[in-house]
Amino acid sequence: MFSLPLRLVYYYFSCIWGVYFINSKKMDRRRDTYSGGYRSSRTYSSDSQSSRSSRDGGAPYRGRGGGGRGGGRGGYGAPGGRSGADDSTTSGLPAQQPQLFTIPELEQLPPVPPKGTATVRTNGYEIDVSKAKKAYQYDIKWTGESKKGKKFDMNKQTKDDVKFQLKQNALLSVFYKTINQYKDFFRITEGDEQYAYDSGSMFFCQRKLLNDEEVRTFDIDVEKFDQCVKDYYPSLIGATAEIRCTREILPDSLNGDLENDRPAIQYLELVFSQAQRRGGSYLSFGNRFYDRNSKEEIERMPLILKEGVTRSIRIIGEPSDKKLMVQMVPTKATFYDDQSLERLIEHSINGRITDLTHDYKRKLASNAIKHICLETTHLEKKILLVAAGLTTDAANRCFFEYNGKKTDVDEYFREKYNIRLRHPDLPCVIEKKGRDKSLYPIELLRVPENQRVPKAKQGNELNSLIIRKCQMLPSVAVEKIEKNREDADILNSNLIIKNTGARVYPSKLVTAPAKQLPTPSIIFKDTQKTLNNGVFGMQTGDKFIRPATVRKMACILASNRLEPRKAEDFVNQFLRRLQLYGVQVDKPDFYDWSNPDRDYERLEDYAKKGYDFAFI
Structure with missing residues (x-):
């Protein structure tokens, strides 16, 4: 995290709140910004009147200083408290002098003998491309003409999700109208399943339609466009499609080299998602798909969660085996409610x-x-x-x-x-x-509806909620993977997949051998903690082997959205808890920043004043 010697007190600080280690020669920084979204104002007060700004590097709160006040609950409470999330087992150690050592690099650690072995199911289905057909990639450029006679790019990029989905649906409709209007050129006799289109500027098929570097332009009959196209391009009176062949795709030529394998993987990802793109029941954002009808309300928020899946193609085993896996990770995302x-x-x-x-x-x-x-x-x-x-x-x-x-x-x-x-x-x-x-x-x-909430507008509370909502038992994850496979029609009977020559094995998930490692333990001065389910919390008897001593620390309130008194109370409770673990912290100084944009320069000022830590 920082290019400085590890100190336990620093690590503990950084897990709880933003902390800066001050070094006059070298500093790294982390900063949390508020962008006005769903970092709800329930958590923060409005403009605080109890603190005063100081633009000259920070001035202390009037009449304030650090202290040893304790109190609080849970992980920050009085002696004897225990974090509610701690499920570890604590045991005493025999009286002996603790041995300190330097942690070696990961590659230098000795192998850990496993407790046992097992066969586990992964989150994907095997694909065999050893007999896959050659395919060709084409670029396609859409040009429209408005009622005013102006030419425009029909695939012009848009950043908002609503227009993005409408544009994808419109271009998908235009593409299939175009290839059916020119059936002879595109060699469509019975169906168009040999085509896979990305709803933008690229498509694949198993036929070579053009010579290298050859360009072909088609005039499109806009009168026969679907209503979704007319709604998205209301002034459209004419349109053309310009295509060129850009590369040959050999799905069976995988060798593990990214530059060589990427086009084939991109082609197969499009093939295995084409039915879902054309079906209309899912919103698609790259390789992420969300069920349109999914709507899980979030309590006390004007937002909803939609279930979805992240799908990708991955090489399994050795590239020479020509085996791939279509991987599916069930997920959820936050959307604005209608x-x-x-x-x-x-x-x-x-x-x-x-x-x-x-x-x-x-x-x-x-x-x-x-x-x-x-x-x-x-x-x-x-x-x-x-x-x-x-x-x-x-x-x-x-x-x-x-x-x-x-x-x-x-x-x-x-x-x-x-x-x-x-x-x-x-x-x-x-x-x-x-x-x-x-x-x-x-x-x-x-x-x-159908627009995602940007990460910057979610805040910590909502992010934690989403993480909890996405957690599921392995059996539930398997059910969701199988349902998504059915929704995406990932079967050999799917003509789009069948025409590629690739074969999928949908009857069972890919399995892999696994090793069960021993439960890890953490040794403190007089105690040892054995983790049960990976949730770690410290009790007051768990003292560090070599506690840090913080000589001089600055506690900085960098936002007017948090009440100074609450911030100071939290710091004092936090420092009281550290003292129970053996960490010595001298009386801290409290500062207020009215404008945090100069934080880097201000931290340099604190370093010159002899501060070891800045607690933001």
């Missing part, structure tokens, strides 16, 4: 929508909705937009020119749509398109 924007904002600010008149709450809400796809509710044909944040001014104070006169958003919606806003005193949502900017009242917007 809801009004007001509900989402009220949760993110932990208050009512009318609280947005306060600048602090408005900033929280602005960060929470940034980059989220929204849809209008006041129009017969809904408009999708990506939020860039909230305006500083209210709807009745956001002015612009309309029909040659100055008007505001509130008046504009009243005159144009005969809509009287319920909250004209609240800010508007900003949509940016290049240099252009559009404003929408919050009450006329919804959050559409």
